[in-house]
Amino acid sequence: MRYISTRDNTTQYSASQAIAQGLAGDGGLLTPFYIPKLPNKALEDMKDMAYQQRAVYIMKQFLEEFSVKELTDFASAAYGPDKFDSPAVAPVRTVDGNTHCLELWHGPTCAFKDMALQMLPHLLTTSLVKTEENKTVCILVATSGDTGKGALEGFKDVPRTKILVFYPKDGVSQVQELQMVTQEGSNVGVAAVVGNFDDAQTGVKKLFSNERVRRELARRGYFFSSANSINWGRVLPQIVYYISAYCDLLRDEKIEPGQAVNVCVPTGNFGNILAAYYAREMGLPIDQLICASNRNNVLTDFLRDGIYDRNRTFYNTMSPSMDILISSNLERLLYSLTQDPAEVKRYMSRLNEVGRYEVSDKVKEKLNKRFKGYSCDDRETQRVIREMYEKRGYLIDTHTAVAFSALEQYRKETGDTTPAVVASTASPFKFCASVLEALGESNIASGLDALDQLTAKTGQPAPAPLAGLRDKSVRFTQVVEKDHMVDAVLSVLE
Numbered sequence: 001m002r003y004i005s006t007r008d009n010t011t012q013y014s015a016s017q018a019i020a021q022g023l024a025g026d027g028g029l030l031t032p033f034y035i036p037k038l039p040n041k042a043l044e045d046m047k048d049m050a051y052q053q054r055a056v057y058i059m060k061q062f063l064e065e066f067s068v069k070e071l072t073d074f075a076s077a078a079y080g081p082d083k084f085d086s087p088a089v090a091p092v093r094t095v096d097g098n099t100h101c102l103e104l105w106h107g108p109t110c111a112f113k114d115m116a117l118q119m120l121p122h123l124l125t126t127s128l129v130k131t132e133e134n135k136t137v138c139i140l141v142a143t144s145g146d147t148g149k150g151a152l153e154g155f156k157d158v159p160r161t162k163i164l165v166f167y168p169k170d171g172v173s174q175v176q177e178l179q180m181v182t183q184e185g186s187n188v189g190v191a192a193v194v195g196n197f198d199d200a201q202t203g204v205k206k207l208f209s210n211e212r213v214r215r216e217l218a219r220r221g222y223f224f225s226s227a228n229s230i231n232w233g234r235v236l237p238q239i240v241y242y243i244s245a246y247c248d249l250l251r252d253e254k255i256e257p258g259q260a261v262n263v264c265v266p267t268g269n270f271g272n273i274l275a276a277y278y279a280r281e282m283g284l285p286i287d288q289l290i291c292a293s294n295r296n297n298v299l300t301d302f303l304r305d306g307i308y309d310r311n312r313t314f315y316n317t318m319s320p321s322m323d324i325l326i327s328s329n330l331e332r333l334l335y336s337l338t339q340d341p342a343e344v345k346r347y348m349s350r351l352n353e354v355g356r357y358e359v360s361d362k363v364k365e366k367l368n369k370r371f372k373g374y375s376c377d378d379r380e381t382q383r384v385i386r387e388m389y390e391k392r393g394y395l396i397d398t399h400t401a402v403a404f405s406a407l408e409q410y411r412k413e414t415g416d417t418t419p420a421v422v423a424s425t426a427s428p429f430k431f432c433a434s435v436l437e438a439l440g441e442s443n444i445a446s447g448l449d450a451l452d453q454l455t456a457k458t459g460q461p462a463p464a465p466l467a468g469l470r471d472k473s474v475r476f477t478q479v480v481e482k483d484h485m486v487d488a489v490l491s492v493l494e
């Protein structure tokens with residue numbers, strides 16, 4: 001399996017080069033040259049496997065250079081009982097006859113990012129060995145909240161890695177911020193950026209392409225890589241859980257072999273839903289991909305009329321991990337739909353220059369056929385949380401609620417009753433203030449006391465990694481202007 005850049009498919013990379021490097025030199029995203037098809041009996045074969053074995057089976061299709069033994073070791077380290085509080089790793093909970101919720105937040109940071117970020121350090125450090133890279137890798141992360149903590153937890157004390165996380169000062173929840181600023185490990189750094197997520201992400205992208213900084217780092221024995229979902233090593237492990245969910249539904253006889261399902265994903269950077277798209281490309285019977293957005297509905301508009309326009313107000317919502325106006329991974333989808341790097345490059349330079357591009361009619365048609373976009377505001381998010389809890393006793397977080405709203409809108413509009421898998425991306429305890437408010441509480445405790453309040457209200461215990469934050473001390477207090485992120489990097493990498 002060879003990898004290419006979405007902006008130039010003449011240069012080929014191995015999987016380990018793609019993962020070690022993170023981003024192509026031309027600014028494009030490194031992507032498989034083609035998406036392999038699942039062998040005929042694959043779903044049947046995987047039906048009775050554990051999650052870890054399914055991960056090996058699926059990842060192997062994309063990673064020829066990695067042995068089954070290597071991948072097996074990675075999967076058992078990444079998804080073991082010391083990391084995940086559910087033996088199923090990503091359990092599927094049936095909400096009603098044809099609605100199933102794929103819970104992706106049973107890992108160490110209580111958000112779906114763990115599914116990939118527990119695996120990425122293994123893929124990345126092994127890729128360094130395979131590519132004979134002997135510098136230390138410095139992982140730069142821009143986070144809307146969950147990626148930062150997930151990456152810190154995945155990379156802490158991993159030899160020959162450093163990790164630096166930038167989060168928007170006022171764009172993350174209190175619990176998310178505490179999770180990051182209390183991070184342990186000798187190779188980690190965390191800084192708040194004055195601005196929103198797009199400022200942090202743009203700042204990180206600029207660092208990547210800053211030649212002067214790169215040279216200085218090389219002199220000090222470092223090179224940059226990325227743990228954002230622009231890294232292929234982030235997207236790949238996410239394909240696994242969609243296939244795994246389908247296998248669970250087959251195993252539990254909730255669907256028939258070959259039966260189509262729809263998948264509904266609360267979306268920000270387009271990484272998670274892209275993985276579902278790739279699972280479909282591999283042959284998983286997925287019909288519609290429902291892309292759920294909050295008030296930052298740039299993707300909803302794009303999927304409706306084919307115009308991506310980031311020139312709009314940025315809103316801070318109660319689903320902050322989706323507060324994004326530039327969805328980086330859309331570029332991979334555009335490549336897949338056009339198979340034309342020159343066309344992708346044109347769209348991306350338009351985005352860069354004027355913040356807007358319109359795709360061709362051919363691309364629009366393909367998008368329409370496969371994707372449906374819906375969005376909702378915070379009030380609707382809260383209504384869904386309350387109803388889900390009151391009617392079904394199921395407590396969901398704000399992001400997952402946006403997805404359930406989108407599914408409801410889709411079903412109302414189309415009458416489609418195809419079974420749906422809804423990706424549940426965070427524990428409700430990560431966003432407990434908003435969840436408590438949705439449940440009708442008015443005096444909401446601050447900081448970690450809100451965890452107890454949610455427990456008192458619902459009788460459900462907070463996940464151990466969140467409850468444990470109480471005993472941790474704050475290690476990071478640095479706040480940087482977005483134009484000074486480079487200083488933060490150089491001061492950490494002395």
Ligand SMILES: *Cc1c(COP(=O)(O)O)cnc(C)c1O
Pocket residue numbers: 111112113146147229266267268269270271272273321322399425426
């Ligand atoms: C990151 C995140 C999302 C958005 O996922 P993308 O892959 O960026 O589309 C949604 N919900 C939660 C809780 C997240 O952490």
